[in-house]
Amino acid sequence: MQYKAPLETYTGRIKEVIIGRGAIAVKIGGENILPLHYFEGTAVNRTVIALEVDDNSAAGWAGWVVEPFKDVVSDPIKWARRCMELGADLICLHMESTDPQGANRPAEEAAALVKEMLSKVDAPLIVYGCGDEKKDVEVLTRVAEACKGENLLLGPAVKENYEAIARAVSENGHCIIAQTPIDINLEKELNVKLLKQLPPQRIVIDPLSSALGYGMEYSFTIMERTKQIGVIHGDMAMQIPIIADLGGECWKTHYAKANGEQGILWEGITAMSLLLAGANILVLRHPDNCRMVKEAIEGKF
Amino acid sequence: MAIKGTDIVKKLPEGGKKNCKECGLPTCFAFAMKLASGGITLGKCPYISPVVKAELEDALSPPIRPVIMGTGANAITAGDEQVLYRHEKTFVHQPGIAVLISDDEPEAEIQDKIRKFKELQFSWVGKTLRADMLALRHKPGDPARYEALVKRILAATDCPLLLMSENIDTLLSAHSICAERKPLLYPVTPANVEKIVPAVKVKPSPVTAKADNINGLVPITNRLKEAGIEDVFLDPGSMDLQSAIRDQTLIRRAALKQSFRPLGYPTVAFPCLMAKDRKREMLLASLFVVKYAGIIVLSHLDEHSLLPLLVQRLNIYTDPRMPMSMEENIYPINNPDASSPVLITTNWALTYFLVAAEIESSKVPSWLCVKEAGGLGVLTAWAAGKFSGDSIAPFIRKCSIESKINHRRLIIPGKVARIRHELTEALPDWEIIVGPGDANEIPAYLPNLVKSWKR
Numbered sequence: 001m002q003y004k005a006p007l008e009t010y011t012g013r014i015k016e017v018i019i020g021r022g023a024i025a026v027k028i029g030g031e032n033i034l035p036l037h038y039f040e041g042t043a044v045n046r047t048v049i050a051l052e053v054d055d056n057s058a059a060g061w062a063g064w065v066v067e068p069f070k071d072v073v074s075d076p077i078k079w080a081r082r083c084m085e086l087g088a089d090l091i092c093l094h095m096e097s098t099d100p101q102g103a104n105r106p107a108e109e110a111a112a113l114v115k116e117m118l119s120k121v122d123a124p125l126i127v128y129g130c131g132d133e134k135k136d137v138e139v140l141t142r143v144a145e146a147c148k149g150e151n152l153l154l155g156p157a158v159k160e161n162y163e164a165i166a167r168a169v170s171e172n173g174h175c176i177i178a179q180t181p182i183d184i185n186l187e188k189e190l191n192v193k194l195l196k197q198l199p200p201q202r203i204v205i206d207p208l209s210s211a212l213g214y215g216m217e218y219s220f221t222i223m224e225r226t227k228q229i230g231v232i233h234g235d236m237a238m239q240i241p242i243i244a245d246l247g248g249e250c251w252k253t254h255y256a257k258a259n260g261e262q263g264i265l266w267e268g269i270t271a272m273s274l275l276l277a278g279a280n281i282l283v284l285r286h287p288d289n290c291r292m293v294k295e296a297i298e299g300k301f
Numbered sequence: 302m303a304i305k306g307t308d309i310v311k312k313l314p315e316g317g318k319k320n321c322k323e324c325g326l327p328t329c330f331a332f333a334m335k336l337a338s339g340g341i342t343l344g345k346c347p348y349i350s351p352v353v354k355a356e357l358e359d360a361l362s363p364p365i366r367p368v369i370m371g372t373g374a375n376a377i378t379a380g381d382e383q384v385l386y387r388h389e390k391t392f393v394h395q396p397g398i399a400v401l402i403s404d405d406e407p408e409a410e411i412q413d414k415i416r417k418f419k420e421l422q423f424s425w426v427g428k429t430l431r432a433d434m435l436a437l438r439h440k441p442g443d444p445a446r447y448e449a450l451v452k453r454i455l456a457a458t459d460c461p462l463l464l465m466s467e468n469i470d471t472l473l474s475a476h477s478i479c480a481e482r483k484p485l486l487y488p489v490t491p492a493n494v495e496k497i498v499p500a501v502k503v504k505p506s507p508v509t510a511k512a513d514n515i516n517g518l519v520p521i522t523n524r525l526k527e528a529g530i531e532d533v534f535l536d537p538g539s540m541d542l543q544s545a546i547r548d549q550t551l552i553r554r555a556a557l558k559q560s561f562r563p564l565g566y567p568t569v570a571f572p573c574l575m576a577k578d579r580k581r582e583m584l585l586a587s588l589f590v591v592k593y594a595g596i597i598v599l600s601h602l603d604e605h606s607l608l609p610l611l612v613q614r615l616n617i618y619t620d621p622r623m624p625m626s627m628e629e630n631i632y633p634i635n636n637p638d639a640s641s642p643v644l645i646t647t648n649w650a651l652t653y654f655l656v657a658a659e660i661e662s663s664k665v666p667s668w669l670c671v672k673e674a675g676g677l678g679v680l681t682a683w684a685a686g687k688f689s690g691d692s693i694a695p696f697i698r699k700c701s702i703e704s705k706i707n708h709r710r711l712i713i714p715g716k717v718a719r720i721r722h723e724l725t726e727a728l729p730d731w732e733i734i735v736g737p738g739d740a741n742e743i744p745a746y747l748p749n750l751v752k753s754w755k756r
Contacts, residue, residue: 006554217616254661262605299543
């Protein structure tokens with residue numbers, strides 16, 4: 001019996017999404033291969049890594065992951081610059097301070113911060129609201145307006161508030177994060193709804209990333225299935241890039257907080273798993289993982 | 302691609318029209334269908350020719366052969382996988398995690414590795430996680446040194462062993478010392494296969510075919526099969542992450558999608574020899590957990606890197622067809638005692654993980670009671686009548702939480718605040734406290750609540 005390498009090619013292709021503007025813009029998606037299957041085709045754009053910046057001085061962050069940023073955590077601009085120096089492809093700004101349960105910072109101030117970051121840091125930006133579905137509409141709308149035409153990636157848009165956020169995103173030239181709670185049917189449903197308001201080149205899916213040991217396998221399988229439905233089966237509603245916002249989930253676990261080395265691997269192994277499942281953007285907190293997972297994406301080790 | 306009953310029947314005596322009934326079934330067709338589903342053995346047909354029997358045995362055997370290493374309670378099985386992606390069914394045999402010990406390592410290091418191999422065990426949601434086997438490598442030099450290492454390990458543990466030596470005589474003499482323990486031999490190459498075959502025929506042991514690429518494996522496994530040796534592992538010699546993904550994927554596909562028998566065996570992966578430092582080695586190991594390795598050999602074991610890898614292995618090998626639910630039970634978090642607070646939630650796995658994670662991060666020692674509620678979340682379970690005062694009360698009485706604590710305070714999820722009254726009626730000796738509506742408020746809520754009790 002002769003061995004003939006069982007190579008496969010597929011007809012489906014993930015849509016390409018651009019984040020940011022001009023020379024610093026990053027492109028994600030565009031692939032018609034399975035994750036890291038560079039031996040079967042070209043990943044037009046390889047998975048990118050965003051380092052997370054918190055606008056609330058890293059309140060509640062594990063000490064190990066604050067360490068590389070400890071002199072800049074109260075200044076999101078300097079923090080973002082540090083992230084870029086450490087090799088991040090882009091910045092993911094989490095607006096925790098806008099949380100009505102917490103500091104409840106007004107939308108206006110949040111928008112001013114994003115605007116300042118755009119003018120002072122050469123990096124494409126992802127902006128996550130605090131997750132309060134009402135406040136997020138307010139904050140993300142103000143951010144979208146204040147940064148008109150800057151092509152930010154804004155979210156999360158959930159089934160309760162997607163219409164208003166999609167409107168702000170559409171009118172002001174940005175991209176949207178469609179977030180659903182670890183459920184592939186709800187994910188597709190929200191995509192279909194958003195596609196009535198926005199072209200697929202302006203949508204990124206966030207199926208929620210659970211940490212290792214806390215339901216990671218569910219996120220893994222939803223991302224793997226989403227990618228296969230898009231690439232192998234050619235379902236247009238699933239040909240949308242995926243964001244895995246996993247850093248915060250990993251570093252809030254007891255196991256990551258207990259020991260720094262363990263924390264790095266908790267985040268690193270979760271990132272490797274979701275990378276292999278098909279994430280196009282990985283949002284991480286620790287610079288070591290930014291460096292190592294980037295090497296993995298490039299196939300260097 | 303398993304063979305179908307309709308294809309089997311054509312190969313039976315008289316083209317499947319003999320219908321002698323001697324197998325106990327009414328027709329050859331019924332026999333063929335039962336063969337295909339694994340419900341009967343070929344031996345039941347008295348008239349089948351030896352040639353057809355061999356052919357059908359081959360076609361009916363699993364596309365990736367299950368191979369057992371070691372003996373007794375510690376034996377581990379690799380292979381027998383039926384899918385490329387866990388959502389297609391499930392992955393079956395999680396990869397054995399091995400740690401490498403070379404015979405030229407300093408004595409203190411060898412001792413340390415043996416000690417850690419024995420001691421490092423983690424308890425995780427009712428399971429014990431640990432490394433499974435030792436890989437013993439002979440470095441060019443004194444064969445007696447290798448033999449001494451093997452003997453010492455045999456005396457120290459009864460785990461499965463991977464014996465590694467480029468020197469075939471050293472390998473075979475180590476094998477002869479412990480053949481009854483069914484060690485896995487490494488490597489079998491075109492250069493040494495003729496020496497391996499007779500030794501393994503006399504004292505059966507699984508072996509690892511090793512080549513520089515997938516193509517190179519085929520003549521080796523063909524030769525082994527011809528000699529009747531089928532307990533085989535594969536090492537395609539992947540040198541980096543890129544080739545590792547390619548090789549593992551193509552081997553699995555060839556076995557499952559092309560029914561290509563020469564590659565229908567589990568694989569061995571060596572992140573210990575590929576990575577430039579320990580963290581990268583663990584990330585590479587995590588890739589091999591997702592991408593199909595049957596054994597993963599690490600260069601070292603340490604508490605903080607082994608646990609995340611073992612948890613990942615457990616996650617990836619969890620059967621996705623199982624409902625996403627937890628066992629009804631009391632789960633202790635942060636080492637609770639008799640005065641610790643008691644919280645209750647439903648048994649949807651994600652609800653549990655979320656609530657457990659938030660309690661953990663609150664650092665408050667607590668008891669989390671998980672009530673069977675059809676694997677539903679809190680609000681849906683309540684709507685379905687599975688998380689009401691009437692059903693929670695008997696659970697609290699029978700779950701033995703009352704014997705673990707010296708108070709009677711129960712914190713219920715804020716989303717079902719409305720059941721407080723009925724629960725108070727059903728559990729008159731308990732104080733029912735309405736907790737936060739969202740799990741992420743627990744870290745702020747719980748410490749304050751406990752503080753208020755102390756005042």
